[in-house]
Amino acid sequence: MSLREKKKIETKNNIFEVAGRLFKEKGFESTSIDEITEEAGIGKGTFFNYFPTKEALLVYFGEQRDEIIYSLIGNELATVCSTRDKIKKVLAFLAENYEKDKELTKLLVFEYIKYIRFTDLKSDEDKKRRYRLIKIISDLLEEGVREGDVRSTIDVKKTTEILTAIYLFSLMAWLKPESDYSFAMDISEKIDMVFKGIGS
Amino acid sequence: MSLREKKKIETKNNIFEVAGRLFKEKGFESTSIDEITEEAGIGKGTFFNYFPTKEALLVYFGEQRDEIIYSLIGNELATVCSTRDKIKKVLAFLAENYEKDKELTKLLVFEYIKYIRFTDLKSDEDKKRRYRLIKIISDLLEEGVREGDVRSTIDVKKTTEILTAIYLFSLMAWLKPESDYSFAMDISEKIDMVFKGIGS
DNA sequence: ACTCATACATGACTATAGTCATATTTAAGA
DNA sequence: TCTTAAATATGACTATAGTCATGTATGAGT
Known part of the structure; x- marks a missing residue:
């Protein structure tokens, strides 16, 4: 597996885990994309490379x-x-x-x-x-x-x-x-x- | 009926009619509150005095x-x-x-x-x-x-x-x-x- | 007619999802 | 190693629903 593919999977999992934690803490609706990306240490735009919408x-x-x-x-x-x-x-x-x-x-x-x-x-x-x-x-x-x-x-x-x-x-x-x-x-x-x- | 009550009904009907026209023209989702209030000649805040949400x-x-x-x-x-x-x-x-x-x-x-x-x-x-x-x-x-x-x-x-x-x-x-x-x-x-x- | 409390109007402001032009990183070939 | 195209990252920007402090109109009591 190429480095690119590895990083892609890693980033997706990262988003998934951080989001999961935040959703549990404060619920889906009151968790913003900004929070997720900040917590995950990625840019906001990156989120939308992985998921087209919330x-x-x-x-x-x-x-x-x-x-x-x-x-x-x-x-x-x-x-x-x-x-x-x-x-x-x-x-x-x-x-x-x-x-x-x-x-x-x-x-x-x-x-x-x-x-x-x-x-x-x-x-x-x-x-x-x-x-x-x-x-x-x-x-x-x-x-x-x-x-x-x-x-x-x-x-x-x-x-x-x-x-x-x-x-x-x-x-x-x-x-x-x-x-x-x-x-x-x-x-x-x-x-x-x-x-x-x-x-x- | 007092002047206040008359105006209230008038404004609500105004919103209703303008919104109805715009919804027919461009659909509910692509009509913004801004458009409705502008077209109706009222301030944006006024809309929310009549309807709490879109x-x-x-x-x-x-x-x-x-x-x-x-x-x-x-x-x-x-x-x-x-x-x-x-x-x-x-x-x-x-x-x-x-x-x-x-x-x-x-x-x-x-x-x-x-x-x-x-x-x-x-x-x-x-x-x-x-x-x-x-x-x-x-x-x-x-x-x-x-x-x-x-x-x-x-x-x-x-x-x-x-x-x-x-x-x-x-x-x-x-x-x-x-x-x-x-x-x-x-x-x-x-x-x-x-x-x-x-x-x- | 005057006063004042209450209802109503307003638009600048906030929060937030989603876009996009630009910058950076990766992989492959010479 | 160097070049280059393609994939990916990024954050400033847009669009829009909804808030709220402040201003204005109304009506009741005097």
Whole structure:
């Protein structure tokens, strides 16, 4: 690896670490780029060579976290159980891990929703990361259809949209500082409703 | 009405009209407060006597629009039909009207979600406005339970959350510039799924 | 009509994200 | 080693939302 490449990685990690510390200390919104660059001992312009916006840094934090969380999700799905329970497990597992840093999670759910507006995600890597959950849910639904757990007449894409919407909203509501219920139970009941149907 | 009160209303309307024109011309994000106040012939500080933030102006636009739209929603519900169809009608009607100003709608859905984070809405009026849709849906569900359209064992609050989440996400997705499907059909199918259930 | 407290108007000022022309560093070839 | 092009670093600069001390208009009480 060339000196250039080494320095690049070093600087990015430097920004990442300093920012992480400052965010923990004072929160994302009240930490300025000026502070980060000063603390990191780099010029302000340098920051923007690594992250095009402040939000991009946030998203990078999210990606690092997701890299770990999603690598563990396979274990959650290993047990033999119904499609319904698998979906419940995945969503509860995500929320459980996201709970460790509520502020980051809130801001990221928000960023996620912001980008519903745009279709053009730069790289395929970008897409994969952003749509990891969508992929998992639609795979589970398809498996469910094959195994007879899920009605075969459903539109998988639409159903995935329904479940994702419910998940993200429930997550946002649960992340409110004053909420004091169990996310797992809340989402479990909602998923039961979607499976059973609310009509009589 | 005193001179003071008259002037206050006049200034607010002035800001509202000028801003409306500029937003139409160049969009919300690329219109600055400086431009609005200059065009309106008032000092910059004056703006903030009427709207605490730029977003508050946006919300005001949304409230004015909702005032009209929600006053018409009674008609939509007048016809005799199932709870399921009523919910479909309400949501399709809202989207139909929101379509006339997509940018405003997108930004407002976004603001709405932003404020899921906070519980403390200043006045009761605020709450009423913000929760109009929630009220309508939960009323319809309760009516549905009474009339036997909806399973009596459901949790109305949770079900309302489910439907609201689906509605807002579907709306966001539909508002994307390149979408070319009918919102009414999309939401109708999704609501059918929630009523019938996706489990087999 | 005069006084004065209160509401309202104002623009200079601050904070901060992001830009960009310029300077510096690196890597590769002669 | 010397030259040079490309990558990277930098901080002065811009744009813009929001603040606040100060000035001005209004209305109530006398």
